[in-house]
Structures are given as structure tokens and as C-alpha cells.
Amino acid sequence: MKAVVWHGIGDIRLDEVPEPTIQDPHDAIVHITRSAICGTDLHFVRGTMAPMVEGTILGHEAVGVVSQVGDAVRGFSPGDRVVINSTISCGACRYCRMGQTAQCDVANPNGPQAGTSFFGGPQSTGPVDGLQAEYVRVPWAQNTMHPLPDNVSDEQAILLSDIFPTGWFGAELAGVRRGDVVVVFGAGIVGQFAAASAYKQGAGRVIVVDGHETRLAAALAQHCEVVDYNREDPVQAILDLTNGIGADAVIDAVGVDAERPKHGPAAVTDEQAAAFDAEVQQVAPDASPDGFGEQQQWKPGDGPSQVAKWAVASVAKYGRIGIIGVYGPTAQSYPIGEAMNKNLTIRMGNCDHHSVTPPLIDMVAAGQFDPTALITEHEGIGSAIAAYEAFDRREPGWIKVELTDLTA
Ligand SMILES: NC(=O)c1ccc[n+]([C@@H]2O[C@H](COP(=O)([O-])OP(=O)(O)OC[C@H]3O[C@@H](n4cnc5c(N)ncnc54)[C@H](O)[C@@H]3O)[C@@H](O)[C@H]2O)c1
Ligand SMILES: [Zn+2]
């Protein structure tokens, strides 16, 4: 079968690989009908979240049909239609029982202190082969999959694998309350779902900040107030929009590949630019700061702590920040002093997919929310590498790529 395989920073390939087999009685094998490319996958190819193990199959979002179950898997049978959680969890440890499934004590083969285990990630997360392939092995399958009702289509369900739960979790981390003014940094697909979730959790206003026009247009279509950081200073704009108070809650949906503004009143000074260059070197020592080839493909973000700084500066005193944008362990810059002196509450982390997702499946099944409008691209696995490249370049309109045919 074909699969998208990580070979090195700036080097992913569509390889012919053997079909997976059951390796543990808790495993299931799933025949994938839909997969997707995520902003998280880009960090691995850009080298901003390392180290990866060569040969790891990428991808952590998928929907499929169970083809085989191990002897210890209860509750699922071959033929069941399922959505696979991006993060892997056992269902029995103390963290899983509290719903904190991203910190499952058992799923990560590197041990209980290693943190989240997810599909297609770096060495420290398993590594566990990912979901951009025709067949996949799902460890701890009983807890890592959810059954899908017939009235939720594959097209809807693919966004229940990671994106909708992560956006919802981001709004929860930021403690969104009725009437809040919420700011979302990042209008990628995760930011879009964080904005939609903030509204559903009671936000009075949602302001979305990004530097890409088509992404801001998608946020505007959801009736968010939008701020282009290349035209306005986002911190000033947010203060102006909130009577000088700042936002009640801020969601960082960007993470380590944040960019610095290139134009407008927020464009960085030479001194700030040098500080960001040093940060990129520290965060991603093996990345290529100018990218690869003429298209400057796989360039790491050139302002790793830019969103962290803006979030702290634009939130009100006693405000709340939820961080769902991914930062690897090498990212060490955070405006801690400014945050402390504003009495902020900052919560962060990988989404607890297993416990967050079930009510969202119900919401989609009930027709209360249709997540499909933001899937902008449909590709077969044969064009997956070109799709990764276009998504990495943030080509206009490329907000979310779904892989619809995993055989060709
Ligand atoms: N915590 C979790 O469980 C979880 C799950 C899924 C994804 N993520 C993370 O969420 C983040 C977003 O994912 P995505 O798929 O939407 O990625 P994406 O790359 O498509 O979107 C990122 C967006 O951030 C914007 N951006 C860059 N610099 C910015 C800045 N300074 N200010 C405001 N916006 C800026 C980009 O223009 C882009 O639109 C990634 O870091 C991803 O790894 C986290
Ligand atoms: Zn994802």
C-alpha cells in the first residue's frame, strides 16, 4: 500500500510500505476511507518539532472501517465505521479516567513521563505510524476510536478526528464564558474551529488575527471580527476594540511556526528581528531558515514567540489564555514576567480527544454544526506530496486538505 513517509527535514515521500498487522491484543486494523493533512504535520517537515524517526508514516486524522480487532479489544467489531482520535489513550489509567486522555500513562511506549502519544509524531510520542495510508494499526483501539452514526458522513467525521475537538478544547482552556470578548490568533483550520467553538460556548464577540487574506475571509464568513497583522498592530487593534481593556480570553491557535509581521505598524525592528532569528536557531537548529528550493518550501516560522507575546499583551488584566498551537520542548521563550504582573491564567496542551469528542459527534449528527465548509481541498494520496507543499506555502484558499482516496 502507499503511505506518506517522513525521511528527513524537507524530505517526505509517497512510499510503498507493507500493510500493518496486529502487534498487541489491544490493536485494531482500520481500512481508511478519509485522512487529512494538519498544520501539526508541517512542524515535522519544517524541523520545528523534532526529532522524528526516519520511516515514520505521517498523519493523525482519519475515518475508516474496522477490518480486524485484537483479542483484547471489546466494543468494536470488523465492519464498524469509526473516527480515530489523533491521540492514543488506554482508558484505564488514572489520567484516562479523569478524561485527561492526552496524558494517558500507558499509551506512550516511552513511559508514563513521556507525555502525549499520537499517530505520526516524533520519537518522544512513540513513534506510532500515522494515518495517511490505506490501512493503519490503531493501538489501544477500544479507547482510541469512536463509533460513527450513519447520519454523520465521512466528510463531516474527518474533522472530528482532531480539528473540531482541538478548537473546542482551546476554548475550554481559555475558560470562555458568556459574553466574553475572545481573541483567536491564527485563522488556520484550528483557529476557525476555535472561533466557532468560542461562539458555541457563549462568547459575545470573537476577534480573529492572521496575516493571510483568504483565511481571514473564512473567519469573516463566520461573523468574526478580523485583524490582519500586516495592516494593523493587532495588540493596538484589540485594545481599541475593547475600550482599552483587552480581551477576556485569548486562544493561541498558531504555535511555534508563528510568523513575524512583514509590513504595517507592527513590522518588527532590526533588533526584534535579530532576537527572533536567534530564537528560530534555538527552537529548530536543524531546520533551513530560508527553506528548500526556489519556492522556499518548509521554512520554519520566523517569529516563534510572536503569538505568545501578542497574547499576553492583548489580554485583559486577570485574563485567560488557552494555548493549543503546538510548541516543541525546545521552545523556551515566553513573556512570563508580563503575564505574572497581569495576574493571568494560562492553560495549554494537547487535546484530550477521547473525552472531548463524543458530544461533538452528537452536535454534528443533530445538524447543529456542519464542519465541512472549511475543507477546501480534496486530493488522492497520489497527489499528497504536492498537496503538502501547497499547504506549507499557505497558497490562497488552501485551508484544509482532505485525502479522499487512499489507494491512488
Ligand atoms: N493542541 C492540539 O491538540 C493541537 C491539535 C491540532 C493542531 N494543533 C496545532 O494548532 C496549530 C494550528 O494548526 P492549523 O492546522 O490550523 O495550522 P496552519 O498552519 O494551517 O495555520 C496556522 C495559521 O497561523 C497563522 N499565523 C502565523 N503567524 C501568525 C501570527 N504571528 N499571528 C496570527 N496568526 C499567525 C498562519 O498564517 C496560519 O493561517 C498548529 O500549531 C498545530 O500544530 C494543536
Ligand atoms: Zn491534526
Ligand SMILES: [Zn+2]
Ligand atoms: Zn490511559
